[in-house]
Amino acid sequence: xxxxxIIGLVAAFGLVLFAIGGGISSFIDIPSIAIVVGGTxxxxxxxxxxxxxxxxxxxxxxxxxxxxxxxxxxxxxxxxLAQVVRKEGILALESKVDDVKSPFxxxxxxxAIDGQEPSEIEDILYNEMEKMKDRHQKGADMFSAFGTYGPxxxxxxxxxxxxxxxxxMSDPSAIGPxxxxxxxxxFYGALMANIIFMPMANKLKxxxxxxxxxxxxxxxxxxxxxxxxxxxxxxxKLLGLLPPKDRKSAFD
Numbered sequence: 704x705x706x707x708x709i710i711g712l713v714a715a716f717g718l719v720l721f722a723i724g725g726g727i728s729s730f731i732d733i734p735s736i737a738i739v740v741g742g743t744x745x746x747x748x749x750x751x752x753x754x755x756x757x758x759x760x761x762x763x764x765x766x767x768x769x770x771x772x773x774x775x776x777x778x779x780x781x782x783x784l785a786q787v788v789r790k791e792g793i794l795a796l797e798s799k800v801d802d803v804k805s806p807f808x809x810x811x812x813x814x815a816i817d818g819q820e821p822s823e824i825e826d827i828l829y830n831e832m833e834k835m836k837d838r839h840q841k842g843a844d845m846f847s848a849f850g851t852y853g854p855x856x857x858x859x860x861x862x863x864x865x866x867x868x869x870x871x872m873s874d875p876s877a878i879g880p881x882x883x884x885x886x887x888x889x890f891y892g893a894l895m896a897n898i899i900f901m902p903m904a905n906k907l908k909x910x911x912x913x914x915x916x917x918x919x920x921x922x923x924x925x926x927x928x929x930x931x932x933x934x935x936x937x938x939x940k941l942l943g944l945l946p947p948k949d950r951k952s953a954f955d
Contacts, residue, residue, distance in 0.1 A: 730890070781808075
């Protein structure tokens with residue numbers, strides 16, 4: 704559970720509600736919501752296949768629920784496996800594969816145990832990394848699209864409201880609802896983009912980079928295992944992929 708996302712959303716919406724005070728009913732307008740929310744969803748459906756749009760909820764949940772081992776945890780696990788290989792050989796990893804939780808690492812280890820060529824292992828794992836990166840990029844781009852089209856639909860709603868207002872200048876009772884549409888659509892669009900969708904898109908991109916780093920560590924570690932490198936040498940190589948503040952040797 705990512706507490707930062709929850710705290711951020713609660714704080715952002717809470718401050719907006721605090722500023723609104725007791726006049727929240729004045730900020731609820733069904734036609735404005737229909738234009739912005741419905742219009743944004745419609746435009747995103749034009750931009751992306753239905754199958755991708757239907758996955759938006761599961762992608763959004765990654766902002767809240769996300770389990771990823773740290774780089775140092777991954778390196779420690781690979782060093783432990785390297786020590787097994789050094790003592791008993793690569794085939795000894797067969798009894799360790801079931802204990803590995805990462806499907807990516809498990810796949811690499813199994814290929815190493817099966818005796819596949821190092822170049823083949825690298826190509827297969829690298830291709831999987833690229834596909835994962837593409838999937839994550841598509842999810843982040845979809846949220847960026849929501850964040851882009853929301854304010855645009857808000858501006859369209861503003862124009863609709865202004866046209867309706869100008870058409871009914873002779874009827875004072877019609878000016879208020881039309882002006883409400885004009886202002887609230889912009890408000891809804893800005894709210895959606897700047898509190899929900901654009902921040903979530905940025906967090907998804909950040910999460911993708913973190914996961915890609917773990918994959919790079921695993922790929923490099925599998926290469927070292929196949930080459931039979933000394934565990935200390937392998938560890939130093941893998942620690943070089945981490946920021947200096949996160950580097951901690953298991954041999955110290």
